[in-house]
Amino acid sequence: MNYDTFVDQVSQRTRTPSEQAVELTRAVLETFAERLTGGEVLDLAAQLPQPLQLVLKPSPSTEQADRFGAAEFVARVALRARVQEPAARDAVRAVFTTLREAITGGEFDDVATQLPRDYRGLVEQAMAPGATLRRT
Structure with a gap:
């Protein structure tokens, strides 16, 4: 999946303009x-378009996973994207679903199953059969 398609799908799923979808994705x-x-x-990152690889590039400070729950995940997204938590929650679901479509070999599923149980509400939509975007 190319970068424009990724952003377009996040934009459609979140019902936001492309510029905001870029910020939410980041x-x-x-x-x-x-x-x-x-x-x-x-x-x-290896399976994503170049602009998204740059966002996911690990640094020495991110080499070790920071163990925080789903509520903290949503709060951090809301702070970074400067949106309210309900919008951040929707963005997380939209980006996770688009990630699952964009990468091959079940890599997203492998990562998602390693997340704690409290992430279930954020990843279930992405993991559901037929979770792909339906264009009208």
Whole structure:
């Protein structure tokens, strides 16, 4: 999946303009990079378009996963994207669903199943059969 398609799908799923979808995507991916180990981040990034790889690039401070729950994940996304938490929650779901479509080999599923149970509400939509975007 190319970058424009990724952003377009997040935009459609969140019902936001493309510019805001870019910010939401960046906020979710930066937070996801904090939550995952550096190796997991590299595995995901390798399958994404270049602009998204740059967002997911691990640093020495993100080599170790920062263990925080789903509520903290949403709060960090809201802060980064400068949106309210309900909008951040919707953005997380939209980006996770789009990530799952964008990467091959079940990599997203492998990562998602390693997240604690309290993330279920954020990843279930992405994991559901037929979660792909239906264009009208």
